[in-house]
Amino acid sequence: PRIGTGLDVHAFDDASPLWLAGLHWPGEQGLSGHSDGDAAVHAICDALLSAAGLGDIGTIFGTDDPRLVDAHGDVFLRETLALVHAAGFRVGNVSVQIIGNRPKLSPRRAEAQSLLSGILDAPVNVSATTTDALGFTGRGEGVAALASAVLVPRDVAL
Amino acid sequence: PRIGTGLDVHAFDDASPLWLAGLHWPGEQGLSGHSDGDAAVHAICDALLSAAGLGDIGTIFGTDDPRLVDAHGDVFLRETLALVHAAGFRVGNVSVQIIGNRPKLSPRRAEAQSLLSGILDAPVNVSATTTDALGFTGRGEGVAALASAVLVPRDVAL
Amino acid sequence: PRIGTGLDVHAFDDASPLWLAGLHWPGEQGLSGHSDGDAAVHAICDALLSAAGLGDIGTIFGTDDPRLVDAHGDVFLRETLALVHAAGFRVGNVSVQIIGNRPKLSPRRAEAQSLLSGILDAPVNVSATTTDALGFTGRGEGVAALASAVLVPRDVAL
Ligand SMILES: [Mg+2]
Ligand SMILES: [Mg+2]
Ligand SMILES: [Mg+2]
Numbered sequence: 001p002r003i004g005t006g007l008d009v010h011a012f013d014d015a016s017p018l019w020l021a022g023l024h025w026p027g028e029q030g031l032s033g034h035s036d037g038d039a040a041v042h043a044i045c046d047a048l049l050s051a052a053g054l055g056d057i058g059t060i061f062g063t064d065d066p067r068l069v070d071a072h073g074d075v076f077l078r079e080t081l082a083l084v085h086a087a088g089f090r091v092g093n094v095s096v097q098i099i100g101n102r103p104k105l106s107p108r109r110a111e112a113q114s115l116l117s118g119i120l121d122a123p124v125n126v127s128a129t130t131t132d133a134l135g136f137t138g139r140g141e142g143v144a145a146l147a148s149a150v151l152v153p154r155d156v157a158l
Numbered sequence: 159p160r161i162g163t164g165l166d167v168h169a170f171d172d173a174s175p176l177w178l179a180g181l182h183w184p185g186e187q188g189l190s191g192h193s194d195g196d197a198a199v200h201a202i203c204d205a206l207l208s209a210a211g212l213g214d215i216g217t218i219f220g221t222d223d224p225r226l227v228d229a230h231g232d233v234f235l236r237e238t239l240a241l242v243h244a245a246g247f248r249v250g251n252v253s254v255q256i257i258g259n260r261p262k263l264s265p266r267r268a269e270a271q272s273l274l275s276g277i278l279d280a281p282v283n284v285s286a287t288t289t290d291a292l293g294f295t296g297r298g299e300g301v302a303a304l305a306s307a308v309l310v311p312r313d314v315a316l
Numbered sequence: 317p318r319i320g321t322g323l324d325v326h327a328f329d330d331a332s333p334l335w336l337a338g339l340h341w342p343g344e345q346g347l348s349g350h351s352d353g354d355a356a357v358h359a360i361c362d363a364l365l366s367a368a369g370l371g372d373i374g375t376i377f378g379t380d381d382p383r384l385v386d387a388h389g390d391v392f393l394r395e396t397l398a399l400v401h402a403a404g405f406r407v408g409n410v411s412v413q414i415i416g417n418r419p420k421l422s423p424r425r426a427e428a429q430s431l432l433s434g435i436l437d438a439p440v441n442v443s444a445t446t447t448d449a450l451g452f453t454g455r456g457e458g459v460a461a462l463a464s465a466v467l468v469p470r471d472v473a474l
């Protein structure tokens with residue numbers, strides 16, 4: 001098996017809608033960034049790309065790529081998965097943790113997991129934690145996401 | 159194999175005794191939080207639950223659960239392990255890193271590893287680092303812990 | 317398989333040359349620390365040592381070890397690898413992410429990966445991200461690196 005890890009951070013931005021873990025969160029403060037600022041999806045993509053030896057999301061998805069204007073997480077995940085498959089791997093499972101004060105994940109955890117697992121055709125666990133009021137996440141300045149992924153050869157059973 | 163990762167953070171709190179990595183640390187500044195603030199154990203539980211697809215410690219252990227009043231790490235770990243087993247997995251190994259200025263781990267590393275490995279019936283490595291005086295850990299405001307775990311099916315040899 | 321994870325942080329230091337991911341980066345602000353402050357290599361060593369159950373870099377490499385005066389990443393990696401081998405493992409793959417504003421990794425990613433993979437005799441992916449101007453990395457105070465590694469028994473094929 002191959003493993004990869006990825007961290008991503010985006011700052012809160014009052015002018016943006018919130019997209020996180022592939023979901024739109026109406027009424028929540030949004031995240032800044034190229035594309036939609038979905039730190040959880042970006043961390044997953046970086047974990048998958050790293051496990052497959054394919055670099056990182058910044059090199060794969062150029063910020064001037066016209067496909068990414070207004071793109072959401074599903075676009076990044078499907079493109080990443082295609083590259084992972086082309087490299088000879090499939091996804092074993094993914095673990096992603098959302099680190100911050102908001103939004104509250106638990107009411108929509110199942111929805112997020114179902115969406116992400118469906119796209120990646122593998123178990124995806126979405127967890128959440130706060131940082132006990134410490135650091136930039138604790139001050140409510142932004143959200144971090146930490147992902148790990150395991151890949152297996154495409155032709156080998158789990 | 160399934161993998162999971164978890165980060166946990168607790169702020170220092172002069173009014174609390176220190177419990178970390180399942181151990182009591184007499185004479186050291188304690189950590190705040192529900193239960194005993196043991197960031198290392200909480201990070202391990204989150205890594206295990208995530209690998210097993212069981213969500214996170216916040217949803218499994220409600221803060222109003224009477225079993226958790228004055229509970230220490232062993233209670234969280236044993237309950238987490240029972241859920242991991244019930245989901246069809248056993249623990250391959252666990253890696254947890256304590257990030258902060260205090261306490262100094264090395265004199266008690268073997269003791270911590272022995273305790274945690276005994277509970278989980280699997281190798282547990284406990285490491286430590288500082289953040290070179292940067293960030294909330296570098297300023298001595300709290301402790302972070304970063305864990306990764308691998309699970310294997312209960313009926314398959316490592 | 318055994319997995320391990322490691323984070324390392326070093327502060328920028330105008331008086332030092334920059335060594336990161338095993339490479340010298342002429343013209344870039346350096347990192348402080350014992351040895352050369354190479355957070356990426358130190359995070360990899362911690363991930364490997366943790367996966368092998370060998371503690372951490374701080375206990376393995378004492379700061380007064382004369383071999384480490386002016387040592388660079390290759391010295392740490394080769395010594396770590398020898399310990400991993402002696403413990404009965406070889407490296408499956410390594411994922412390391414450099415978190416900070418500088419240096420820009422992409423022009424030298426292939427060079428870094430080639431160096432690190434050659435030493436460890438296994439795939440090493442080097443990725444990079446920023447923290448959207450948040451936290452100590454976002455303020456340009458230092459660099460963090462996050463690594464994960466998988467080990468397999470020496471006598472078992474991947
Ligand atoms: Mg991003
Ligand atoms: Mg906690
Ligand atoms: Mg270091």
